Amino acid sequence: MTTAAQLAAALAAGTTSSRALVEQALERIADPSGEGARAFTQVHAELARSTADASDAMRRSGIVRSPIEGLPVSVKDLFDVAGQVTRAGSALLADAPPAAHDAAAVARLRAAGAVIVGRTNMVEFAFGGVGLNPHTGTPRNPWDRGTGRVPGGSSSGAGVAQADGMGVMSLGTDTRGSVRIPAALCGVVGFKPTARRVPTAGAFPLSWSLDSVGPLANSVECCASFDAVLAGEASRPLVMLPAKGLRLLVPQGGPMEDLDDDVARAFDTALNTLSRAGACLVTAAVPPLAAQQAYFERGGIAGAEAYVVHRRNLDRLHLYDPRVGQRIALGADIRAADHIELLRLRASAIEAFSSVAAPFDAVVMPTVACIAPSIEEAGRSDDDYVRWNLRLLRNAGVVNFLDGCALTLPCHEPGSAPVGFSVCGPTGADRHVLAVGAAIERALELPRRLS
Numbered sequence: 001m002t003t004a005a006q007l008a009a010a011l012a013a014g015t016t017s018s019r020a021l022v023e024q025a026l027e028r029i030a031d032p033s034g035e036g037a038r039a040f041t042q043v044h045a046e047l048a049r050s051t052a053d054a055s056d057a058m059r060r061s062g063i064v065r066s067p068i069e070g071l072p073v074s075v076k077d078l079f080d081v082a083g084q085v086t087r088a089g090s091a092l093l094a095d096a097p098p099a100a101h102d103a104a105a106v107a108r109l110r111a112a113g114a115v116i117v118g119r120t121n122m123v124e125f126a127f128g129g130v131g132l133n134p135h136t137g138t139p140r141n142p143w144d145r146g147t148g149r150v151p152g153g154s155s156s157g158a159g160v161a162q163a164d165g166m167g168v169m170s171l172g173t174d175t176r177g178s179v180r181i182p183a184a185l186c187g188v189v190g191f192k193p194t195a196r197r198v199p200t201a202g203a204f205p206l207s208w209s210l211d212s213v214g215p216l217a218n219s220v221e222c223c224a225s226f227d228a229v230l231a232g233e234a235s236r237p238l239v240m241l242p243a244k245g246l247r248l249l250v251p252q253g254g255p256m257e258d259l260d261d262d263v264a265r266a267f268d269t270a271l272n273t274l275s276r277a278g279a280c281l282v283t284a285a286v287p288p289l290a291a292q293q294a295y296f297e298r299g300g301i302a303g304a305e306a307y308v309v310h311r312r313n314l315d316r317l318h319l320y321d322p323r324v325g326q327r328i329a330l331g332a333d334i335r336a337a338d339h340i341e342l343l344r345l346r347a348s349a350i351e352a353f354s355s356v357a358a359p360f361d362a363v364v365m366p367t368v369a370c371i372a373p374s375i376e377e378a379g380r381s382d383d384d385y386v387r388w389n390l391r392l393l394r395n396a397g398v399v400n401f402l403d404g405c406a407l408t409l410p411c412h413e414p415g416s417a418p419v420g421f422s423v424c425g426p427t428g429a430d431r432h433v434l435a436v437g438a439a440i441e442r443a444l445e446l447p448r449r450l451s
Contacts (some may be wrong), residue, residue, distance in 0.1 A: 001218040003187075004168050004225050011059065014122035016061075018070030020113060021168070025072040028166045035164060038139035038332070039157040041077045048072065051115045058113075059377040067225050067235050068111030071168040072152055072279040074161050076174060078121045078126060079103040080202040087190055088204040089122040089154075091135045092319045098169040100273050103202025105171060105213045105230050112229045115165055121155030122449055124321040125317065126173060126206040127306060127328065129181050129187050129392040130378050130385065131156035141186055141372050143418050149372040152182035152392060154206075155216065159186035162216045169226050170216040170232050175206045175302055177367075177396025179214045180408040183369035184420025185392075187410045189441075190216045192396075193430050194405045197297045198230045209300035210400045219339030220409060220438040227434065238435040241361075243443035244278025245412040248435060252283055254290035255395040260370040262412070266419035267366045283337040286363065288353040292398040294345065301346070304339045323385055340400020346401060353402040354426040367408040369394055397421065405430045407437040412442060 010016040036043075052445040055070040074080065078088040080099035102110065102143035107259055111115065121136050130151035132138045139160040141149040151160045155172030159182025162170040166404075168437075172179040183190025191214045198213040205211055215226040216339045221238065229233050250256070252273065259267070301421055302325050310328050317325045356361055378388040398404045405428050411421035423440060425433040 001165075003219045004068060004217065004222040006071070007071060007168060010072055012064075016447060019049065022048050022072045022115055022117060023069065025165075025167050027164045028164060029118065034128040035145070036143065036166060037136045039060060039121055039160040039164070040074070040165065041089075041121050041136055042084070042119045043156070044116060048115050048117045052225055053435050055113055066112035066115070066229060066367045068109075069230055071114055072117045073109060073119050073169045073171060073186045074120045074167045075092045075106055075116060075171045076155050076160065076173060077122050078186060078204040079106050079171065081106055081116070083120065084119075086204055088126065089124040089133050089136055089451065091322070092316060093311060099202070101202065101230055102369040105203065107170070108232060114169075114229075120155070120161050120170060120291065122156055123154035124329070125204070125306070125310070126154040126175060126178055126326045127324045128153050129177055130389050131182060132323075132375065132379050132385070138375055140375070143372065144389040148447060150375050151379050152185035152368070152372065154178040155182050157217050159183055159188065162186065162188045162218070163244040168217065169222065172214060172216055173203060173206075174212045174400065176209045176215055176393050176400050179216060180367050180396045180406060180420065181392055183216045184408045185372040185418055185450065186419035187412070188216055189220055189407070189409045190214065190400065191227055191434065192406045193227060194427050195205055195400070195403060197405075197430055198398065205305070208301055209301050210304060212400070214429040220395040220407065220434060222439045223407065224431075224434045224438070227430065238438050239286050240429065241435050241439040241441050242278070243274060246274070246279040246362075247360045248274065248279055248281050248356065249286065249363045250281055250283045251286040251289050251363065251365055255291070255369070255398070258369060259366060262371050262417045263366050263369060263419050267421065268414070270421050274387075274440060275441055279443070281396060284358070286353075286356055288349045288356065288402055289363075289398055291349065291393070292401065295349070295398065295401045298334055298338065299327070301339070301342060303331045304328070304334045307334070323382065349401065350403045350427065353404060357426045362433055365422050365424070365426040366393060367396055368392055371417035371419065399424055403427045406434050407433055409437055
């Protein structure tokens with residue numbers, strides 16, 4: 001897989017052009033044997049071509065706005081794009097007025113010179129980790145299209161688009177793992193920043209308290225480059241850390257329990273590789289990670305806030321995906337006192353996690369406890385859907401509640417079921433977590449193994 005840095009170097013050397021990269025992305029999207037028709041809800045072919053031509057003309061004049069200048073990207077269907085209707089994967093918003101302005105994250109990408117090729121599919125209103133959508137279709141996981149496996153959600157189209165080479169970066173959102181779950185299941189890298197790091201203005205909300213905006217890309221360095229743009233920071237290389245000497249905390253219980261054999265095997269192999277490279281692995285209890293049943297009871301923070309977002313539309317519940325609408329409607333039963341108590345619990349849990357994580361470079365764990373189930377298996381019945389949804393959300397979602405940052409990178413052998421290795425840190429540790437993730441990526445030789 002080609003990285004953003006490699007493409008930027010090729011653009012600088014004149015061995016490729018933004019227009020050529022855009023044409024390659026559009027060709028992948030249009031490939032009838034691929035998943036472009038399900039991964040994208042809209043493709044902006046002509047606009048992308050003209051934007052790429054403008055980028056190439058600026059480069060010839062010596063103007064390069066950022067390291068992502070001229071690179072084709074996609075955005076999840078819940079981001080406002082000026083002049084377009086933001087549907088958020090729903091039939092309910094089909095007749096909504098077009099957005100007057102770009103979402104803040106979209107505007108930052110445009111200002112940095114990225115070329116938006118289209119909008120990617122998603123779980124309706126971002127409310128689910130499986131990736132199913134009865135309105136727009138479900139893109140099949142590129143790892144095993146024959147079986148028809150789930151892509152993960154809610155940024156389902158983003159995960160498939162990235163794994164299938166339909167752009168250099170796919171912009172997603174993450175409220176309980178919605179960037180990291182599809183990245184892990186589809187075999188790419190995904191980064192969930194500290195929530196306040198990237199503005200969510202112009203992104204249709206699921207939970208104001210938990211929503212965060214992050215990239216899915218081909219390497220940790222790719223994610224770091226796009227993260228800097230999204231956060232409005234000056235572009236700078238990550239600190240080069242060696243794997244030797246990294247202090248990594250592996251939690252006992254909680255996220256390490258009830259793992260699929262494929263997941264346990266790939267994760268253990270990765271830990272052994274890191275240990276041989278000189279990393280210091282410490283296994284210990286991490287109480288804030290093990291207490292998540294209390295965090296999400298009765299729908300948790302997202303359940304209450306999603307109900308506030310949607311309560312005026314619930315008289316049109318028939319227009320919702322039933323598995324989404326019914327869960328949103330349950331928010332009516334959340335009592336104010338319980339919600340306030342949960343917010344107090346969150347504040348103490350954030351403090352506790354920061355304290356436990358402080359002596360370490362990162363907390364590491366499997367991103368998802370299982371490999372991707374089949375679409376048929378996960379959607380066979382409502383009970384099956386709920387069971388798989390909770391299993392897919394389990395490990396990733398707790399980081400949002402703890403207001404942390406987390407990176408997932410692939411740790412499986414080529415050709416086998418994708419497995420994500422999660423590198424987590426407390427609030428504000430974003431760039432260090434990315435640097436640690438890059439060191440782990442180098443130690444695991446992922447760029448070579450996944451090429």
